[in-house]
Amino acid sequence: MTSIPRSDKLFFYALLPFAGIVLSIFILLLKILVENSLPIFIREGLGFITSNIWRPSETNSRIEYYGILSPIVGTFYTSLIALILALPASIALTVFVNEYVPHRFKILIVNLIEVMAGLPTVLYGLWGAFIFAPLLKDYVMVPLNNYFWFIPIFSCKPTTPSTMFTASVILAIMVTPFITSVIREAYEAIPLSYREAALGIGTTKYEYVKIMLTMIKPAILAAVLLGFGRVAGETIAVSMTIGNSFSLSMCLFEPGYTISSLIANQFGNAGFYHYMTYALYGAGFILLIIGLTLNSIGLYILVRWRKSLEET
């Protein structure tokens, strides 16, 4: 019985072109991405992601071969280390802001965290490359290698400040504010009744915080997954500090590559070779898939957790 009024329909049609543009941009991007990465998947198959050979040739395209195992491993490796470092920091910041900071300073700290979250990444990169990396080498990497050389990840002598370790630490610094904001939102969303219940049984603050953190475990997991998506896609600060070289080593003190820093470094010259552009597109495609998968899982967990909170 209810029909949509004519003016509503007209307005809807007037808005559609904008949606259409967004839709067509998306389809266009997807088409370009698939079109340009298919050739490398077809040519090299699984070898593209399982081998660590980077063999461009300007003269003979038949001997060109591109395997991105090293950047893939590098991406996961640096992201993993970054998250291991960022997670305790994020949890601590959440607890700090909500439990220990006097109320009037809370806004200040939250602002600082947000400033950090949005700071242009090239500034992290600049500072990382010129100021932080040399310090990290002299005061962290060298000592770690001296005393813990028997642990594989610290086993090689750091020869340059630009290493996977450096990139990981910088990524950790950059992603901490983001993970904190996700965890903090969840922490603050815990209903008052639970808080009172926890405090009512005579807990110390430590015990209370432990109960609260257990309650938001799924949100913490989601924050880590979402953070992973961010870290894996980060380009500029990484490419300025990771050393940009194909290595497949357990040792963190060697230069390395991530998929995004590989693209940043190689795409400018890729046009000189027959297959390199395809290879880099293929790498980008894989990066996108990794990011989308982790993000979707993260969001799914977060949404489910929020729902469960509403239901109880």
Place this chain on the structure above:
Amino acid sequence: MKYIVDIKCLSVYIKGKKILECIDLKIPRNSIFTIMGPSGSGKSTLLRVINRLIDLIPYAKVEGKVYVFGMNIYNVDPYILRKQIGMVFQTPNPFPHLSIYDNVALGAKLNGVARNKDELDKIVEWALRKAMLWDEVKDRLREPPSKLSGGQRQRLCLARALAIKPKLLLLDEPTANIDPVNTRKIEETLTSLKNEMTIVMVTHSPHQAARISDYIAFLYMGKLIEWGPSSQILIRPRSKLTEKFLRGEI
């Protein structure tokens, strides 16, 4: 056309839940028609069917026929319908980003009631005078409504509704959140407006209904228990439920 609103077996469902059940009602021209009932009786929903604001609510299903100004409301453009119907809501809701003047002027301007600045000024003054607010705000028309008291805000909303020169005025518990002085002013305004338009008011207070109504309908749990001239409803109600409500027992 004796009846401004003619409702024939109107039922409303929201998310599958029955809110109104086969309501039959005729609202005579130039009268104050009060729909009273306890909270949850469906009276606000009934009001929102008349100007099709019910369309805003997702999952609302309307059955039956409703004629306003002799037209089936589902055969006309709701925007054209609403231009002829003013509405005042339970919570005073003047637009916070507009000045007192613009709050009243906006509808008149956009609906083409006033064609130039002079006409607009006149309509704004007329509406504010009708709402008995003019003397209180005439020197600060450019100020935001946040500077007004709750009761003044509600009268501003009344002026806003009047400025579109409606033939029908709907009021959804307009005095529920307002002090007695402002309530009296609004009731006075309504009584004075009767000759110019038809007024339909929803209230949960039988006393308010008694003070100003020409006709009263009593709604209970989505059903129309009875309706008629107010003297008859107030003095000789046919239903035990109405009696109980009038005594304040439900």
Place this chain on the structure above:
Amino acid sequence: MKRLDRRIIMDRFFKYLVIVISLIALMPLFYIITSILVHGGSTVLKAGISFLYEPPPSPLSTNVGGIGPSLLGTILLMTITIIIGLPLAFFTAVLAVEYPNSIIAKFVGILTRSFIEIPTILIGVLVYTIMVLPMGRFSAIAGAIALALVSLPYMYTHIENALASIPWIYREAAYGLGLTKPKALFHIFMGIARRGIVAGILIGLAKASGETAPLLFTIGGSRHSYFQGLDKPIDAIPLLIYEFAQTPYNIYHEVAWGAALILLLIYLGVFATLRLLVKKVEL
């Protein structure tokens, strides 16, 4: 009694642990800002006000020069990005809020948000293929489109939230006056949600001023000549910092630090304005 002691000691220990880790986590921010103030400050002091309008020096020059073309480029890119991105973000947000039941609106809403997941470097690469290759050269417009795609989901999210959180009582009041959807939107809803909408624009600006990766393969880093046209190469401060930092020349490093100071000021300016407008910022 002993058990109680242990609980209290644990509590104390935990408290100090949290405070120490938190301070460590926040320290880089101060360190970065101090570094930029010290190094960038010394560059800018050396170059004087002309740092803002002179072109950069040659590698072996002793004169610092400036970042004139890059600063102008960044300002232009910010402007064009908003001109391209804002209508898209705004009207798709309107579509999503005003027609929540339409499948297209829902789908495009999800799509717009999902742009956030595309690594920004990939957006640069894609725009390179779509625009730079066919045009045969890098261009300001290609960079602006890449930046618009990066900022789109942020702007969309903020504007959509702003419009969706307009209280129901004002929606009813607007439609109760007989206003059509566009009239209600332009005369009432936009006014009520103006802070959120401006916040969306500012976040777009923050992204457009600070992003580097989308520009790597789109604008061409033309940093010695001022604006030549939308279809011609242009430069941006982040790109200058990125490229100069990776050269071996000290003078370029100095310029990069000076440029970092300017970029930091632009960013903090945008952020402070944002903060005055809205309580919650998601960058």
